[in-house]
Amino acid sequence: MAPKIQARWPIADESTPELVLERFSPEQTYKTKVYTALKHAIANMDIYSSPEPTWIDERQLSERLGVSRTPVREAIAMLEQQGFVKSLPRRGIIVLKKTKREVIEMIQAWAALESMAVRLICQRASDREIARLRTIFQEFNDAHKPADYPHEYSTANIRFHQTMIELSGSQILAEMTENLVLHVRGIRQITIGRDDRASKSIVDHLNIIEALEKRDIAKAEAYARDHTLGLADYVAKHSEGIFD
Template sequence: MLEMITVWAALESMAARLAAEVATDEEIVSLHALVDGFNGADVGSHMFEYSDVNIRFHQAIISLSRCKMIEEMANGLFVHVRAIRRRTIYERDRAKRSVVDHKDIVEAIEARNGERAERLVREHTLKLREHVDRFVTLD
């Protein structure tokens, strides 16, 4: 699982860089619809809804890259990564931090700063990897 998350981090971070370069302004606005309705303070009362939106956000980043190979490879991993994201989003204030991270990622893509978007997505996903490594027992 840790290797899958690591590969996902590489794929999605490159997708974020590409999205900053090729996504239309309208497509980037669609990312706002996935993050602007939540804030760190009240996400806990909307956890089920946020869990689904969180998954859609990550899928949208992949899609906006317009790189079919990244999308195909990510889709092969997504069943597993989605399951661990759903399981861990409720733990140790991860949802609150996730909301902040997602807003920063959208801001970087909107600014067409591919390097920053890539770094933020990689760091965001590697936080998941660290959490799983430290706190999740995988059977």
């Protein structure tokens, strides 16, 4: 009988090459944190409410965030690559607005992504999760009409659309819509108070919710898509003061 050979695993000190790892520096760690904080702040800016440009100051950001200017500069460079801001020599950093055509195309893209989101909600979300959508509008009724409280309703409106993306359970959809939020959100806020659009908007939302509750994918997709494309059509026809 051949002698039994006992396996011997190599000892790390003998054969494993030393891994060359660099310790994370505070600047590298802060860059990601600063980027996330700054992107969130920009997404919540109301940049379309005024024709005046919106500027951000690197030094002030550094002071308010309590970090050096290096991670702030790096975060701004990342945001510039994504088309959120632009650094102008000797002038500062401007938050970029889109043209009318670009905004319409972004809304159209949002409509396509949101129609897929409602399909996924029908397939994946629980009844309890879908019920969250109704609670967003529970304060609005005949005595508390959306048209009479446009700012309040605008906030609920944005939360409704963001919640639908969340309930889809798709991280990819969340990432794809993230960069659209700044512009689509801003346009929704401005237009919701015009031409009694808030009254029609809440009816559209309730139709979407009812279709989701019934797991009617075809109707949910159609309602969601038509609702958002209605915003694109409105912007195409009534964008005075927004892009002028």
